[in-house]
Amino acid sequence: MKDNSAALIEEPVIHSTWDVERIRADFPVLHQKVNGKPLVYLDNGASSQVPQVVIDRGSLYIEEEHSNIHRGVHYLSQKATTAYEGAREKVKRFINARDSKECIFVRGATEGINLVMHGYGRKFVNAGDEIIISAMEHHANIVPWQMLCEEKQARLRVIPMNDAGELILDEYDALLNERTRLVAVTHVSNALGTVNPIREITERAHKYGVPVLIDGAQSAPHMMIDVQELDCDFFAFSGHKMYAPTGSGIVYGKAELLERMNPFQGGGDMIKSVTFEKTIYADLPNKFEAGTPAIASQIGLGAAIDYLNTIDREQAAAHEHELLRYATEKLSAIEGVRIIGTAREKASVLSFVIDEIHPHDIGTILDLEGIAVRAGHHCAQPVMQRLGLSATARASFAFYNTKEDVDVLVSGIEKVIEVLG
Amino acid sequence: MSSPANFLYDEQIVEHSKKPRNHRRMENANRFAEGHNPLCGDHQIVYLLVEDDVIKDISFLSVGADSVKNCAISKASASMMTKALKGKNLPEVETLFAEFHQMLTSATLEEVTPILGHLRVFAGVREFPMRVKCATLPWHTLKAALNQESIVSTE
Numbered sequence: 252m253k254d255n256s257a258a259l260i261e262e263p264v265i266h267s268t269w270d271v272e273r274i275r276a277d278f279p280v281l282h283q284k285v286n287g288k289p290l291v292y293l294d295n296g297a298s299s300q301v302p303q304v305v306i307d308r309g310s311l312y313i314e315e316e317h318s319n320i321h322r323g324v325h326y327l328s329q330k331a332t333t334a335y336e337g338a339r340e341k342v343k344r345f346i347n348a349r350d351s352k353e354c355i356f357v358r359g360a361t362e363g364i365n366l367v368m369h370g371y372g373r374k375f376v377n378a379g380d381e382i383i384i385s386a387m388e389h390h391a392n393i394v395p396w397q398m399l400c401e402e403k404q405a406r407l408r409v410i411p412m413n414d415a416g417e418l419i420l421d422e423y424d425a426l427l428n429e430r431t432r433l434v435a436v437t438h439v440s441n442a443l444g445t446v447n448p449i450r451e452i453t454e455r456a457h458k459y460g461v462p463v464l465i466d467g468a469q470s471a472p473h474m475m476i477d478v479q480e481l482d483c484d485f486f487a488f489s490g491h492k493m494y495a496p497t498g499s500g501i502v503y504g505k506a507e508l509l510e511r512m513n514p515f516q517g518g519g520d521m522i523k524s525v526t527f528e529k530t531i532y533a534d535l536p537n538k539f540e541a542g543t544p545a546i547a548s549q550i551g552l553g554a555a556i557d558y559l560n561t562i563d564r565e566q567a568a569a570h571e572h573e574l575l576r577y578a579t580e581k582l583s584a585i586e587g588v589r590i591i592g593t594a595r596e597k598a599s600v601l602s603f604v605i606d607e608i609h610p611h612d613i614g615t616i617l618d619l620e621g622i623a624v625r626a627g628h629h630c631a632q633p634v635m636q637r638l639g640l641s642a643t644a645r646a647s648f649a650f651y652n653t654k655e656d657v658d659v660l661v662s663g664i665e666k667v668i669e670v671l672g
Numbered sequence: 673m674s675s676p677a678n679f680l681y682d683e684q685i686v687e688h689s690k691k692p693r694n695h696r697r698m699e700n701a702n703r704f705a706e707g708h709n710p711l712c713g714d715h716q717i718v719y720l721l722v723e724d725d726v727i728k729d730i731s732f733l734s735v736g737a738d739s740v741k742n743c744a745i746s747k748a749s750a751s752m753m754t755k756a757l758k759g760k761n762l763p764e765v766e767t768l769f770a771e772f773h774q775m776l777t778s779a780t781l782e783e784v785t786p787i788l789g790h791l792r793v794f795a796g797v798r799e800f801p802m803r804v805k806c807a808t809l810p811w812h813t814l815k816a817a818l819n820q821e822s823i824v825s826t827e
Contacts, residue, residue, distance in 0.1 A: 286676065604738075604740075607690075607739065607740055608740065608744070609712075609740045609741075609742060609743035609744060611712045611714075611743040611745075611803070611806065612681075612743050612744045612745070615677075615680065615800060615802075615803060616677045616681075619675070619676045619677050619680075626712070627711070627712055627713065628713055635713075635737065636737060639737050639738060640737055640738050641713045641715075641736040641737045641738055641740070641741065642712065642713050666677065670677045670678060670681050670686070671681060671686060671689075671744060
């Protein structure tokens with residue numbers, strides 16, 4: 252039989268343009284004034300906005316389905332359980348996990364990383380062992396490992412980065428050895444926007460039989476995630492950075508690893524049986540989900556994934572890249588402005604500094620112009636130290652941002668320079 | 673030029689932030705303290721030479737990795753604080769501390785006492801709750817320095 256599937260795949264669907272106005276209409280929070288100016292929301296790296304369909308799904312749960320999950324035989328509990336477990340199935344498809352039981356609901360990426368630290372790290376890391384992280388980690392992917400190393404007398408090793416904000420992979424090779432127990436690296440740097448070559452990182456670690464945790468907080472909202480293709484062993488992300496409510500998130504883990512790990516928290520829902528002599532833990536995923544979870548938020552995460560499935564994500568990513576390109580060009584042209592983070596592969600994060608003006612003053616004056624940016628160390632103080640900075644201002648774009656938003660940002664920066672320059 | 677930005681960043685604040693007064697390490701200080709605002713990374717050291725309950729000399733230093741180091745509000749606040757406190761006795765310092773704090777947290781402008789003098793330019797910071805700590809950082813650092821039980825030698 253002749254195989255013509257290749258020919259079918261070769262034919263991409265070309266949409267005319269990204270209809271940003273139609274997308275913006277889905278996000279009620281964007282349509283307001285701040286300090287008398289139309290809101291220009293460029294702090295998506297900290298938290299993204301929530302579309303109406305996600306808000307409605309959360310409200311529907313509260314109004315019509317609210318109940319505890321996995322417990323009741325009554326109607327509402329069954330409805331709630333079905334919705335909650337339905338969200339897990341959506342996550343499974345979203346990241347292409349082999350099985351939904353590999354998708355553990357957590358409060359966000361931070362809790363996901365802490366779960367792996369407790370469940371995997373405290374069980375398998377011993378004195379003299381080593382854990383590798385990178386120079387561009389968020390504090391969420393530094394502090395848990397430091398705590399573990401302190402407790403276990405293990406050693407934290409750091410993959411360095413160059414001045415552009417790219418990891419130096421040759422140095423990574425030199426760090427890997429038979430004492431390495433885990434590699435924990437971010438997919439996309441929240442402070443610099445760098446996209447790291449995860450596939451290469453996992454391949455090299457796996458040669459030593461070392462599992463790899465990926466902090467996907469900044470990548471899941473912007474690119475297609477395939478945990479099997481990345482071949483990572485753990486992948487954590489936050490719902491609130493990908494159009495879902497706060498309190499939602501996932502840590503994915505390969506089933507065979509999750510099975511071998513200790514539970515995270517103890518409590519209800521994570522057990523098969525309890526006596527005062529012995530507790531038998533539940534199977535995956537419940538083993539890691541003690542207590543009543545953020546049901547409405549996690550159902551909201553499922554709805555956000557549904558929403559993302561209704562839009563053309565390739566086009567969305569292309570639009571975000573175009574915003575990054577346009578903003579980089581415009582900001583670079585302003586005298587006194589310097590872009591921080593110039594890696595070849597970048598997500599839609601633009602960190603910058605202005606000569607002799609502190610980022611917090613930039614943030615305050617931009618806020619008065621209705622522009623929301625992040626100013627500070629971005630919970631990545633070692634990144635700032637590496638680059639000889641105390642802070643930066645950061646504009647981070649989502650697919651609902653526009654070139655006009657960038658133009659307003661440029662005017663705002665000119666205003667900052669006028670007031671304080 | 674009466675935009676909200678100009679209201680917050682009053683001319684005197686901008687001027688002091690660019691040319692901070694008494695911005696130096698004090699070799700003969702007998703008290704000092706470091707202040708840190710983890711939210712924005714502002715980091716300052718306040719040096720004092722206190723003799724007979726009088727501030728004979730006062731200076732501060734911005735600490736930071738880059739040349740900007742600290743935000744305009746905290747630099748200007750530290751600079752103007754050192755100007756206002758030099759030569760004051762400790763009860764006077766206590767009064768100014770309390771009044772400055774009151775100004776940044778009180779409800780109305782009318783309550784701002786004239787004894788604050790030039791320091792009243794910081795009244796606008798009240799409208800920016802996230803920035804109040806920038807203005808009060810040098811004052812809290814001053815207080816920590818004054819509360820030092822042992823006199824610090826810089827030898």
